[in-house]
Amino acid sequence: MANVFIKELFKHLDQTVTIKGWVYNFRSSGKIAFLQIRDGSGFCQAIVTQPLPKITIETSVILTGKVSKHPKKEEYELQVEDLKVVQLAQDYPIGKKEHGPDFLLENRHLWLRSPKQWAIQKIRHTIIYATYEWMDKNSFVRIDAPILTPAACEGTTTLFEVPYFDLGKAYLSQSGQLYIEAAIFAHGRCYDFGPVFRAEKSKTRRHLTEFWMMDAEMAFVEHDENLKIQEELISFIVQRVLEKNQTELKILERDPKPLENIKAPFYRLTHAEVVKKLKAMGADAKEDDDLGGDEETLLSKSFDKPVFVEKYPAKVKAFYMKRDPQNSNLALCADMIAPEGFGEIIGGSQREEDIEVLLARLKEHNLPREAFEWYLDLRKYGSVPHSGFGFGLERLVSWICNLEHVRESIPFPRMIYRLTP
Numbered sequence: 001m002a003n004v005f006i007k008e009l010f011k012h013l014d015q016t017v018t019i020k021g022w023v024y025n026f027r028s029s030g031k032i033a034f035l036q037i038r039d040g041s042g043f044c045q046a047i048v049t050q051p052l053p054k055i056t057i058e059t060s061v062i063l064t065g066k067v068s069k070h071p072k073k074e075e076y077e078l079q080v081e082d083l084k085v086v087q088l089a090q091d092y093p094i095g096k097k098e099h100g101p102d103f104l105l106e107n108r109h110l111w112l113r114s115p116k117q118w119a120i121q122k123i124r125h126t127i128i129y130a131t132y133e134w135m136d137k138n139s140f141v142r143i144d145a146p147i148l149t150p151a152a153c154e155g156t157t158t159l160f161e162v163p164y165f166d167l168g169k170a171y172l173s174q175s176g177q178l179y180i181e182a183a184i185f186a187h188g189r190c191y192d193f194g195p196v197f198r199a200e201k202s203k204t205r206r207h208l209t210e211f212w213m214m215d216a217e218m219a220f221v222e223h224d225e226n227l228k229i230q231e232e233l234i235s236f237i238v239q240r241v242l243e244k245n246q247t248e249l250k251i252l253e254r255d256p257k258p259l260e261n262i263k264a265p266f267y268r269l270t271h272a273e274v275v276k277k278l279k280a281m282g283a284d285a286k287e288d289d290d291l292g293g294d295e296e297t298l299l300s301k302s303f304d305k306p307v308f309v310e311k312y313p314a315k316v317k318a319f320y321m322k323r324d325p326q327n328s329n330l331a332l333c334a335d336m337i338a339p340e341g342f343g344e345i346i347g348g349s350q351r352e353e354d355i356e357v358l359l360a361r362l363k364e365h366n367l368p369r370e371a372f373e374w375y376l377d378l379r380k381y382g383s384v385p386h387s388g389f390g391f392g393l394e395r396l397v398s399w400i401c402n403l404e405h406v407r408e409s410i411p412f413p414r415m416i417y418r419l420t421p
Helices: 006-012 101-106 115-137 177-187 223-244 246-251 271-280 293-300 355-364 369-377 393-401
Strands: 016-029 032-038 043-048 060-069 076-087 161-163 169-172 189-197 210-219 267-270 307-310 327-331 333-338 343-351 386-392
Touching: 006 016, 006 043, 006 076, 016 043, 016 076, 032 060, 115 189, 115 223, 115 246, 115 393, 177 189, 177 210, 177 369, 177 386, 210 223, 210 393, 223 246, 223 307, 223 333, 223 343, 223 386, 223 393, 267 271, 271 293, 271 307, 293 307, 293 333, 293 343, 333 393, 343 393, 355 369, 386 393
Parallel strands: 043 076, 267 307
Antiparallel strands: 016 032, 016 060, 032 043, 060 076, 161 169, 189 210, 210 386, 307 333, 333 343, 343 386
């Protein structure tokens, strides 16, 4: 008699098997009880005709029975022959009624069990491993960047300070980018994937205090090729979700049609073109400023797949971004804006490879040279043209799952007003 996962029941039609899981709902009709069971791999109905012991929501059970096919659906059930209660759950605080977001976040450790939250985390898992798969197939090596850093990529105003023994202040990293740049001179193409932190006091639906970033850097890659790599990666990730997560998309009531359209190439517009377009739509976009969340949302509703906004004013971008040789006031950078109102999911640029130019940029941005001496060394010993980009995992999950707020895209969200559970 085999122990099986619910997702594999279809392989065992008319066989007697054992499943182990939790009761997430139940009802009875006369002498027959219908238990809704989940085991982490999926969900099924267990039909019990024998006397039922006391059962509550979230009771853990071991069930043995014969696998049968649902008479009307493409689903498989268990005709229970033996039922063992592992632990009779206490009254479960999350019921069928509507709960407010604060209540659900206070009970996030329990809310994760609900079908929709289960589906979100399964899709997050697919996105992570699709990233690894694509990177591996395209000659990228994973390099782990430190979380504790002596300086910031883009200034320290939005970083968490940490006292660091006798060495003074350290900062929780907002990006592994600078360290991944160092690794490309050994490996050519590199990436990291891990938690990063921003101390800005943002309360928008797109911001978290702790989130996960994938940063990639590539030697001998310039601006145009950088964009092609990004669109190929995102297209691959979305196709993997469509292949592996149809069940989860149905649970989320996520229409797959917009995702089926996500195939390279993506649209490209310059920042100047976007500002002109947004002004025509009534937005208060400015030629010499970054795009805000409202502008990104408005723009993204105009396209049926991602759009690159490239060549922003250099003064609103980071010191390490190379300038456009056609116009030194512009940076060779691009943000990828997801469709359906979800805004930026990737930021990237060609990096400045000339040490003298980089020194001038540090002065312009009032950044201390001593903190970046090691970074400047990269331009002394075999410097080459190179580019990179980073995507925010939670923003990617939010878009693909069609979530209203980014806080549902991460198992335990950290925001300016929340540090628990």
